[in-house]
Amino acid sequence: xxxxxxxxxxxxxxxxxxxxxxxxxxxxxxxxSLLGPSGCxxxxxxxxxxxLETETGGRIVIGDRTVNGLAxxxxxxxxxxxxxxxFPHMTVYENVAFGLRMxxxxxxxxxxxxxxxxxxxxxxxxxxxxxxxxxxxxxQRVAVARALAVEPQVLLMxxxxxxxxxxxxxxxxxxxxxVLQEAGTTxxxxxxxxxxxxxxxxxxxxxxxxxxEQVGEPVDIYSRPATxxxxxxxxxxxxxxxxxxxxxxxxxxxxxxxxxxxxxxxKIVLGLRGEDVERVSPxxxxxxxxxxxxxxxxxxxLTGTIADQPARVILPPTxxxxxxxxxxxxxxxxxxxxISPETGKALAA
Amino acid sequence: MSAARLSSFPSARRLLLWxxxxxxxxxxxxxxxxxALGAFGGREGVYQWPKSFLPLEVxxxxxxxxxxxxxxxxxxxxxxxxxxxxxVLSILLGAPAGYALARYDFPGKNAYRLLVLLTRAFPLAIxxxxxxxxxxxxxxxxxxxxxxxxxxxxxxxxxxxxxxGVFMGVPRELEEAAWVFGCSRIGAFLKVVVPLALPGLAAxxxxxxxxxxxxxxxxxxxxxxNRTLTAYLLTVLSESPLHYQFAGGLLLILPSxxxxxxxxxxxxxxxGVSSK
Numbered sequence: 249x250x251x252x253x254x255x256x257x258x259x260x261x262x263x264x265x266x267x268x269x270x271x272x273x274x275x276x277x278x279x280x281s282l283l284g285p286s287g288c289x290x291x292x293x294x295x296x297x298x299x300l301e302t303e304t305g306g307r308i309v310i311g312d313r314t315v316n317g318l319a320x321x322x323x324x325x326x327x328x329x330x331x332x333x334x335f336p337h338m339t340v341y342e343n344v345a346f347g348l349r350m351x352x353x354x355x356x357x358x359x360x361x362x363x364x365x366x367x368x369x370x371x372x373x374x375x376x377x378x379x380x381x382x383x384x385x386x387x388q389r390v391a392v393a394r395a396l397a398v399e400p401q402v403l404l405m406x407x408x409x410x411x412x413x414x415x416x417x418x419x420x421x422x423x424x425x426x427v428l429q430e431a432g433t434t435x436x437x438x439x440x441x442x443x444x445x446x447x448x449x450x451x452x453x454x455x456x457x458x459x460x461e462q463v464g465e466p467v468d469i470y471s472r473p474a475t476x477x478x479x480x481x482x483x484x485x486x487x488x489x490x491x492x493x494x495x496x497x498x499x500x501x502x503x504x505x506x507x508x509x510x511x512x513x514x515k516i517v518l519g520l521r522g523e524d525v526e527r528v529s530p531x532x533x534x535x536x537x538x539x540x541x542x543x544x545x546x547x548x549x550l551t552g553t554i555a556d557q558p559a560r561v562i563l564p565p566t567x568x569x570x571x572x573x574x575x576x577x578x579x580x581x582x583x584x585x586x587i588s589p590e591t592g593k594a595l596a597a
Numbered sequence: 598m599s600a601a602r603l604s605s606f607p608s609a610r611r612l613l614l615w616x617x618x619x620x621x622x623x624x625x626x627x628x629x630x631x632x633a634l635g636a637f638g639g640r641e642g643v644y645q646w647p648k649s650f651l652p653l654e655v656x657x658x659x660x661x662x663x664x665x666x667x668x669x670x671x672x673x674x675x676x677x678x679x680x681x682x683x684x685v686l687s688i689l690l691g692a693p694a695g696y697a698l699a700r701y702d703f704p705g706k707n708a709y710r711l712l713v714l715l716t717r718a719f720p721l722a723i724x725x726x727x728x729x730x731x732x733x734x735x736x737x738x739x740x741x742x743x744x745x746x747x748x749x750x751x752x753x754x755x756x757x758x759x760x761x762g763v764f765m766g767v768p769r770e771l772e773e774a775a776w777v778f779g780c781s782r783i784g785a786f787l788k789v790v791v792p793l794a795l796p797g798l799a800a801x802x803x804x805x806x807x808x809x810x811x812x813x814x815x816x817x818x819x820x821x822x823n824r825t826l827t828a829y830l831l832t833v834l835s836e837s838p839l840h841y842q843f844a845g846g847l848l849l850i851l852p853s854x855x856x857x858x859x860x861x862x863x864x865x866x867x868x869g870v871s872s873k
Contacts, residue, residue: 300773320776333774337792350779398778 250311250324250401250434251276252297257306259292266292268458270306279428279435281445284455285481291406293455294438298404299323310402321350326400330407332391334379340366340390341375347398365397368427385416392424396431403428405437409444421447442482446470454478471521471583476592479519479585485549485560488520491589492555501579502534508586510595519585519594520554522562523547525577533576536561541569629850635843636660644839663844672829673848675741676810679825682745683752683809684802690749691756691805692798696786698757699764713754721747725818732819739820747819748809755808756801763797764790807853 252274259267267289274280282290295301297308299320308315315323326347334343342349344362353361366372369389379387388408395403409417409424425448428435439445445452446466453463454477462474473479479487492499494516498507501518508516527533536559538552548563554577561577569575586595637655663669697703698710728747729738737743767790775785791798816828824832830845837845 298773298777300776319781320773321779321781325777327774327777329770329774331768331770333768333770335771335774335789337789346775347778350784394778404777 251278251309252402252434252436253307253309254293254297255307255309257293257296257308258304259289259296259301260304265458267296267303270455270458270460272453272460272463274434274436277432277434279437279448279450281437281439281449281452282455283439283442283445283452283481286440288455289458290438290440290455294404294406294436297402297436298325298327323402324400325402325404326395326398327404328388328391328395328406328408330410332379332384332387332411334387334390334394336379339376339378340371340382343379343390344371344375344393344397346394351398361397361399362393365393368396368430369393369423385412385420388412388420392427396427396433399431400433403433403435405435407439408437410439410441417444424448442484454481456481472594473519473585474594476517476519476587476594479587479594483521485522485562487585488518488522488554488559488561489587490518490520490554490557490559491515492518502576503532504581506581506584508595512588512595513590515589516595517587517589519587520559520561520579521583522549522560524580524583525561525563526580527563527567528576528578530574530576533578535574536577537574538569538571541571629854632843632846632850635840636847638840640838640840659840660844660847663841663848666833666841668824668829668833669826669845669848672824672826675744675823675829676826677852678741679744679748679816680806680809682742683748684805686745686749687752687756687805688798688802691753691801692760694757695760695762696764696790698761700769710758713757716750716754721814721818725815728815729818739823741823741825743819744816744825745809747815748812749805751812751815752805752808755804759801759804760794760797763794763801766797767793803857806856810849810853 252272254270254272254274257267257270258265270289270293272280282293284290292301296303297310299315299318299322303316310323310325335346338346341362344365345358348358348361362375363372366375369392371386371389371393374382374386374390379390382390388411392408409420412420421444428448437445437448449466451463452466452469454461454469456475456477462469462478464472464474469478470482473482473487476489480489492501492515494508494512494514497512498505499516499518500506534554536550536552536554538550540551542549542551543565545565547565548567548569550561550563550569551558552561553559563569587593588595634650636659637657639656639658694713698706703709732738732743737746771789771793772785775789776782780788811827812825813827813831816825817831820828826849830849834842834845
């Protein structure tokens with residue numbers, strides 16, 4: 249086990265800056281996800297940690313060793329690839345044993361470790377098969393077992409579930425969490441799927457445009473986004489952004505008036521999660537003009553406008569709202585995010 | 598009606614497939630069979646007209662006599678040596694070039710590919726005289742190493758370009774996985790890339806072998822005493838009786854056929870390099 253320190257790492261491909269001064273510390277045994285849209289640099293960062301890509305600047309420390317310039321094999325890590333990268337010319341057993349064989353482990357240890365990893369991932373039945381006889385889900389299990397068999401200090405995963413179909417992904421996600429909790433391995437996990445990141449991680453680092461926008465526990469990232477980008481990227485439906493006028497440091501929401509901390513201009517952007525509302529009469533609450541009403545079974549999804557700006561809110565499934573109807577919304581004052589329209593950054597709560 | 602058409606469709610396809618297979622097989626096999634017939638049918642069979650498709654008498658006489666012609670054995674061995682040198686050199690030099698072309702982007706990559714092919718643009722006939730002169734100076738003239746080197750030049754462009762395709766068929770992620778799990782670059786190449794590229798490398802080797810085995814011009818120009826089989830037969834057999842010529846032809850065909858037969862599993866498996 250070991251911690252990972254990423255210290256001001258930068259990476260350029262020609263004139264394109266893929267990573268701009270990224271710093272992140274992952275504690276021993278912690279599970280951290282790098283989450284972001286495609287092209288945000290998350291996979292590049294993971295590959296730099298793995299040693300598959302060379303950083304343009306900065307430092308990578310694994311445990312107490314600076315690993316810059318070391319070959320991947322000398323970094324004491326294991327990796328699970330997006331396309332599994334299971335060796336087609338070796339049996340499942342030899343695939344899982346590959347890392348141990350490279351360490352010149354004796355046969356007894358190889359056997360013990362392979363059986364342990366195979367047991368964790370439930371692939372004992374296929375150990376003597378070749379990968380081309382396995383389904384995608386089974387191959388991914390083999391890839392994870394291969395990584396766990398070496399008992400790495402650090403486990404890196406690059407979108408390991410993205411090639412699986414939806415149902416299998418859900419199942420593998422749950423299993424992965426229980427397996428990794430048991431192993432207690434320091435894990436850096438790359439994904440573009442926010443539910444995966446939310447469900448698996450101790451902490452999430454949201455990346456955008458070569459930078460880390462925010463690092464924090466999943467619930468904090470969700471309810472206290474540091475920037476407009478994070479709020480818009482996390483959640484389904486994404487956070488609503490409504491620009492409101494400010495008068496003498498106060499802003500009116502329906503009949504209520506909120507005071508804002510810190511210096512603000514004449515306008516402020518309200519970040520509102522769709523589920524942080526309650527239906528009240530239109531005279532009291534903030535007016536929401538319904539355009540489309542979709543009963544989803546577990547909730548009622550309303551699409552419409554607040555203060556002439558598009559918004560989506562979620563009400564309990566028992567509510568009934570017709571298209572065209574204007575309803576009143578009472579906002580949960582503790583869960584609102586106030587974002588500066590100039591910088592896109594959230595004001596301190 | 599549509600059901601009837603549907604049910605007859607697969608059988609029509611199968612008929613087409615099999616007639617295609619038969620036609621292609623005959624295209625290759627009938628000439629070889631006729632050469633074999635000429636070689637084993639003896640003197641009578643060769644000059645008989647109309648030809649019989651069944652051998653009248655089978656005797657290894659002409660082949661045996663042919664093999665006993667002075668120099669055939671040595672020439673056969675020479676051909677094997679030259680082809681062996683060609684195979685080894687074109688794989689050893691061509692495969693790394695193919696690997697570099699497949700894995701790295703470097704300035705002038707396309708120009709390099711074109712240049713590789715351009716080595717084939719010079720007709721050997723033009724190069725023959727200067728080559729002979731320099732080979733004599735270098736002491737390579739009339740040696741199998743010299744012939745092997747020239748054949749390597751002929752085979753190398755194909756070796757580089759074919760192995761490029763072969764290595765591109767081996768997913769980069771597999772190699773990266775090997776690096777992460779403890780392999781050096783060379784270790785990963787030997788443990789993961791080579792086993793997966795083996796069918797393609799075998800095909801390249803066969804290709805190089807056949808190029809060398811069949812080449813006659815350079816071999817004739819660059820040797821006097823130590824001739825390869827093709828060069829030797831060209832000089833000896835043009836004056837020989839027809840059934841000896843057939844025997845010689847069969848001996849030229851057989852090694853190529855046997856070699857290709859031996860690696861057929863790899864040739865069939867070329868498309869089976871799995872990317873998953």
